[in-house]
Amino acid sequence: xxxHGYTFGQVASGAVSADELGRLCDSVLFGDDDRxxxxxxxxxxxxxxDALLDVWYGFVGSQPHLLKQFSTPAGAPIGDYxxxxxxxxxxxxxxxxxxxxxxxxxxxQHEIGRRHARxxxxxxxxxxxxxxxxxxxxxxxxxxxxxxxxxxxxxxxxADDDVDAMMGAWLKAVVLSVALWxxxxxxxxxx
Amino acid sequence: xxxHGYTFGQVASGAVSADELGRLCDSVLFGDDDRxxxxxxxxxxxxxxDALLDVWYGFVGSQPHLLKQFSTPAGAPIGDYxxxxxxxxxxxxxxxxxxxxxxxxxxxQHEIGRRHARxxxxxxxxxxxxxxxxxxxxxxxxxxxxxxxxxxxxxxxxADDDVDAMMGAWLKAVVLSVALWxxxxxxxxxx
Numbered sequence: 001x002x003x004h005g006y007t008f009g010q011v012a013s014g015a016v017s018a019d020e021l022g023r024l025c026d027s028v029l030f031g032d033d034d035r036x037x038x039x040x041x042x043x044x045x046x047x048x049x050d051a052l053l054d055v056w057y058g059f060v061g062s063q064p065h066l067l068k069q070f071s072t073p074a075g076a077p078i079g080d081y082x083x084x085x086x087x088x089x090x091x092x093x094x095x096x097x098x099x100x101x102x103x104x105x106x107x108x109q110h111e112i113g114r115r116h117a118r119x120x121x122x123x124x125x126x127x128x129x130x131x132x133x134x135x136x137x138x139x140x141x142x143x144x145x146x147x148x149x150x151x152x153x154x155x156x157x158x159a160d161d162d163v164d165a166m167m168g169a170w171l172k173a174v175v176l177s178v179a180l181w182x183x184x185x186x187x188x189x190x191x
Numbered sequence: 192x193x194x195h196g197y198t199f200g201q202v203a204s205g206a207v208s209a210d211e212l213g214r215l216c217d218s219v220l221f222g223d224d225d226r227x228x229x230x231x232x233x234x235x236x237x238x239x240x241d242a243l244l245d246v247w248y249g250f251v252g253s254q255p256h257l258l259k260q261f262s263t264p265a266g267a268p269i270g271d272y273x274x275x276x277x278x279x280x281x282x283x284x285x286x287x288x289x290x291x292x293x294x295x296x297x298x299x300q301h302e303i304g305r306r307h308a309r310x311x312x313x314x315x316x317x318x319x320x321x322x323x324x325x326x327x328x329x330x331x332x333x334x335x336x337x338x339x340x341x342x343x344x345x346x347x348x349x350a351d352d353d354v355d356a357m358m359g360a361w362l363k364a365v366v367l368s369v370a371l372w373x374x375x376x377x378x379x380x381x382x
Contacts, residue, residue, distance in 0.1 A: 020327075023256045027331035029338070065214045118379055132381045136211075139330060139370040140218035143363050147220070171362075172334050179330040187378035188309055190323045 003087040005124035008095065013107035015183065021106055028176050034169035041166040042097025044156040045149070049090045055148050057086065066141075069133050081127040096173050106180070113181035135185045142178055146171045194278040196315035199286065204298035206374065212297055219367050225360035232357040233288025235347040236340070240281045246339050248277065260324050272318040287364050297371070304372035326376045333369055337362045 045052065060066045061077075070085070071077045092112070099105050114120040116133040149170055153163045183191045236243065251257045252268075261276070262268045283303070290296050305311040307324040340361055344354045374382045 023254075024327055024331055026254055027257065027328050028334040063214075063217055066218065118381055135373050135377045135382050136215055136370040137218050139373060140215055140366060142333065142366050143219040146362075147359065168338065171337075175331060175333050179327040182326050182330060182373075185377050185381050186326045187376060190309055190376050191326050 003091050004084045006088050006091055007111065008091075008108045009104045011104075011107040011111045013103045015110040016106055016180065018103070018106070021101060021180075024176060024179055025101070028172045028179075030169075030172045030176065033165065034172055037162070037165045037169035038097045038099070038173055040161065041149075041153060041170055042094060044153050044161070044166075045093060045097065048152045048156070049093050052093065052149065052152055053086055053090055056089070056145065057082070059144055059148070066137065069130050069137075070127075071130070072128050073130075078127055078129060081122075081125050081129060084125045092177075096177065099173070109177060109180040110183060112177075113184045116181060117184040119184045132185075135182065138178055138181060138185075142171075142174050146174050194282050195275045197279050197282055198302065199282075199299045200295045202295070202298040202302045204294045206301040207297055207371065209294070209297070212292060212371075215367060215370055216292070219363045219370075221360075221363045221367065224356065225363055228353070228356045228360035229288045229290070229364055231352065232340075232344060232361055233285060235344050235352070235357075236284060236288065239343045239347070240284055243284065243340065243343055244277055244281055247280070247336065248273070250335055250339075257328065260321050260328075261318075262321070263319050264321075269318055269320060272313075272316050272320060275316045283368075287368065290364070300368060300371040301374060303368075304375045307372060308375035310375045323376075326373065329369055329372060329376075333362075333365050337365050 060070070067077055068075070070082050095105070095108075111120075115124055116138055118132045121132050122129050146167075150163065150167055153161075153166050157163050157166075251261070258268055259266070261273050286296070286299075302311075306315055307329055309323045312323050313320050337358075341354065341358055344352075344357050348354050348357075
């Protein structure tokens with residue numbers, strides 16, 4: 001399936017080194033157990049991603065200050081922009097659960113950050129919308145993007161599955177993503 | 192007890208409005224139940240904060256890229272700096288559990304952010320250390336600062352307590368703190 005603007009594997013790398021990523025993984029306590037738990041979470045979520053996106057889009061749609069980031073300057077939500085982001089957002093869930101933390105993955109995280117910041121918001125989808133997603137909201141959304149996943153995992157988990165371990169790994173993966181995405185926002189070399 | 196450099200209630204407010212804080216609380220799904228859960232968590236943690244700080248300092252001490260932020264340019268950990276920050280870090284736990292989200296609380300969060308960033312790192316304690324805590328580590332530390340609290344809550348919880356609810360509220364409170372602390376790092380009005 002073609003996903004508009006999904007350029008994983010086509011982005012130049014180099015903004016963040018593998019060593020820096022390794023230290024960041026240490027900071028979020030990410031280990032091999034988490035990688036395995038994410039793989040299993042990906043299996044459980046795979047055919048539920050549309051329903052998960054419905055929950056996330058419902059939340060964003062209910063919060064005017066968040067919906068604004070998908071709206072025109074006059075305040076009208078842009079359906080085409082919402083749809084195109086949705087396709088990539090779903091793929092991000094899959095990619096996050098399957099991540100190998102290699103150069104392509106790392107380079108694409110940097111690109112995702114740019115697409116939230118002034119550097120490149122709106123450009124992928126030709127949207128007439130706000131100039132950036134505020135850094136504070138990008139950080140804050142760690143919570144809803146994390147906690148809303150639990151019922152989807154619980155609904156499919158078998159007796160052998162450890163949902164708490166999957167949730168712990170998912171939290172680490174989301175925080176890691178946001179830490180990487182923050183780079184284009186930060187001033188004076190403080191990233 | 193006097194806490195060196197603890198200036199809660201003495202910091203000029205205004206960097207973030209109460210309206211902005213309210214929207215940020217919406218973004219992290221923070222509600223009255225969370226406030227109550229944090230209050231109870233504060234009761235359970237109150238006499239365990241030294242032990243919790245031992246865990247956090249043990250983690251930071253085990254990670255060279257984190258310990259560096261408390262060390263001289265030559266790489267020697269600064270005991271006096273570690274000690275002075277520790278006093279305020281413990282009080283931050285108490286203040287976070289007891290927060291009323293009023294002007295003094297909000298102004299002090301801004302000050303805490305400045306003390307991690309180039310704006311004011313080292314100045315409170317006269318430390319000869321790194322110029323800033325990297326934004327990526329401040330975000331990444333959401334994970335260890337959150338997950339390490341669970342055993343301290345579980346060890347004291349009674350049958351009437353809901354540790355999962357307290358953990359959920361603590362995650363929201365930590366993410367909210369980091370979102371507020373990020374302001375002095377962000378370029379081009381993107382906060």
